[in-house]
Amino acid sequence: MLALGLTLGGWSKALAQRAGQLQVVVRDAATGKPTPVRVRLTRADGGPVPVVPPQVVAVQYGLWDHADGYAFQPDSSFYVSGTFSLTLSPGTYNLSLSKGNEYLHQTHRLHIRPGQVLRQTYALKRWIHMAARHWYSADDHIHIRRSPRENPLLLDWIRAEDVNVGVLLKMGDFWETYYPQYAFGEKGTYQQGAFLLMPGQEDPRTPELGHALGFGASGSVRYRQDYYLYDRVFDELHRRGGLTGYAHQAESFHGYRGLTLDGLRGKVDLLEILQYCVSAEPLRTEHYYHLLDLGIPLTATAGSDFPWCGHDHDHGPPEHSARIGNARFYTYINGPLTPAAWQAGVAAGHTFVTSGPILDLQVNSPAERGPARPGDRLAVKKGSTLTIRAEALGEATQVPLTALELVAHGRVLARVTPQQPGQSAARLVAQLDLPDVQQGLWIAARCYGGPRSAAHTTPVYVSVDGGGFHNPETAQAYLDKSEAYLRELEAELDTHRDNPEFRAWYYKQPLKTRIEATRQVIADLRKRLIRP
Structure with a gap:
């Protein structure tokens, strides 16, 4: 090797x-x-x-x-x-x-x-101790087969990378499954102190619809005869108490088509937005912002996809090779780490993703008792002033920061760099008041530590007078793009392929039914989100 x-x-x-x-x-x-x-x-x-x-x-x-x-x-x-x-x-x-x-x-x-x-x-020596601040790290995308005998050994692997939660994914394709897990749910979870292993699945996986994720369910779900009907798997994983999402920033393997088909119909909980599979630049947000701007909340997660993804050590520094935890996310838990508490934190969106920098985001309204943090819903009255504050932490020699940005509806509201007064490569702070708020919006923080290091929070979702947080300025463009993705999928369904890896055409009728259901969602969103 x-x-x-x-x-x-x-x-x-x-x-x-x-x-x-x-x-x-x-x-x-x-x-x-x-x-x-x-x-x-x-x-x-x-x-x-x-x-x-x-x-x-x-x-x-x-x-x-x-x-x-x-x-x-x-x-x-x-x-x-x-x-x-x-x-x-x-x-x-x-x-x-x-x-x-x-x-x-x-x-x-x-x-x-x-x-x-x-x-x-x-x-x-640590330069920071996030678990002491109730933020626990996780890698949601590890592929290693496991029996009970390997549990203590694998736990040492994730402890050696200081990953609190390692999610071990059984992987599937149209024909077969790989990386078996000996059990799912509580029986498949292994914990020692503040470190735990949890089973999950990356299945279905197709080149036409992308790679689906699921973890936290009481059992794995696979429908061999209906393999391209991802929503059946998502619905059953939810019924079994699990969370669902898409891998690889929804970029690889046309995952944006599956994300459109299932995300617009409310089947998806999370999206991996940071990973070294698609690009050397791990943070990719195009499809994340697409759904957020349409008013659809999604928890930001990250995972290594070990042993598949990373930068080959012959063409870059060893720290960029495939390794557990090279992309990870943190979840806030107000109490001890347990599988249930961690999953509840992920479901609530109390997360930020990172390949090094640490992020904190707070959004305040005068009427609120405390700050809203990533994943929180903040309800305000029209005309309110929002105070937004983000802090990025790094280490000047090994995790140097290069920029911190406050982002709302995909637009940069504020940006700071180490060259500015009061800022440094170890700590960046951005703060602003957003006065006279007239409509809902989503607000996030993101930061960079060079071309291969980045972090991004799940947004705070702000509603005004009971409305949504969608972006009326981009809604039409994103709905048009959603329709274009559906047309791409329809073209796949109308093309009979002899290549056995491409089987979407075989499920033409049930997928067309789901496409039409998604088109109805798009039509409803056009009426609701686009200003006359």
């Missing part, structure tokens, strides 16, 4: 030349206790060491559920529970230690001498 440079036989011969030994302990700086960590050990020339320590935490993983990897991660790193030892030939090595977004990663230069036992202890 990896181009390790030296063969194992050559490595064994090198070790025969009076090898040394490296013994490492990695502690959490705050607790002083050994902590799960991601380790990457390379030779001076940058080539990875081709062996792992006996203490490695290893789990089978791979594309299409194949055994492509086990002890090594795609970038040649590996996980340990806090301590490891390794026999090494004499020479110079680079040791990298990391633990997700909230810890400062470290790189050390090590010199191994013949016969030496080199003992090293390192302390990983």
